[in-house]
Amino acid sequence: MTEITANYDEPWKAAISEYFESFLSFFYPEIYVSINWQKKPVSLDKELEQITASATTEKRYADKLYQAWLLDNQEIWILIHIEVQSQYDREFSERMFIYNYRVFDLYNKPVISLAILGDENPSWRPNSYQYGLEKSQMRLDFAIVKLLDYQWEELEANNNLFAIVVMAHLKTKSTTSNLTEREQWKWQLVRSLYDRGLTKFDIINLFKFIDKMMTLPPELESNFQTKVNQYEEEQRMEFLSTIEELAIERGQKIGLERGAKETYRQNILDLLERRFNSLPETLVKAVNEIDDLAWLKQLHLETITVSSVSEFEELLSRRNSTNI
Incomplete structure (x- = not known):
């Protein structure tokens, strides 16, 4: 499978941007309950660009940066990184450290670093970076979530929209060498959007995330689109076809x-x-x-x-x- 076949970064970024509160609720509930949601978090895209531009590593992977407030009204910045590498990346922990200290260096803000690990190696779980000598040490600990840890039955039963995003990610990974199976799973996941009783807005958004991630060759994509159109006709959907x-x-x-x-x-x-x-x-x-x-x-x-x-x-x- 070529790199263009599966698109992970763009759907993840779009999903976090649209459903940031649901993202924290699903992956980091202990942080979610500490946030004052009466104050709407602010996406800091320009600040993130400045941070990544100032970093000295060749790879620029940091994905989302948010300004939020705790229940005691303390301001914090939340740095989210999505890692979808299929193999061990020895620079990952250092990259997390660099982006964290760049936020503090440029803006003097307290930073919480979070990572979503979407790779296929169950034993790779980096969660800290440290350097120093003797009693002079520098260390960053960061929270990670491993997508491989989620059980399919639990995801199916979970009403959080990010359960669907994780399902799409896992099935995209597992069907790398079988795109016919990917088309079948793509249709099953899209069909579940209608069955979950979601709003038109959420159906279309989640459809976009799934569609961009689970890319198919033209023939299989045509089969998939036919299924969607037929289903919407059978169910007499009152809104314009999602495909259209x-x-x-x-x-x-x-x-x-x-x-x-x-x-x-x-x-x-x-x-x-x-x-x-x-x-x-x-x-x-x-x-x-x-x-x-x-x-x-x-x-x-x-x-x-x-x-x-x-x-x-x-x-x-x-x-x-x-x-x-």
């Missing part, structure tokens, strides 16, 4: 991305022409063929600083040679 809503959303997202790419391409060419008068047709063609939005953004910045057309062409040439 997702299709509309995807179309809008694709349209926005395409528009952004076209804008960046045109801005790059306009700036180059303004600075250096005429441009070779080969360069114009090369820019118009770039489909990587991140690369277009970087090129747009480079357009301002390059000293000549040939220097810009060299940038394109180096990029193309590294992608061969």
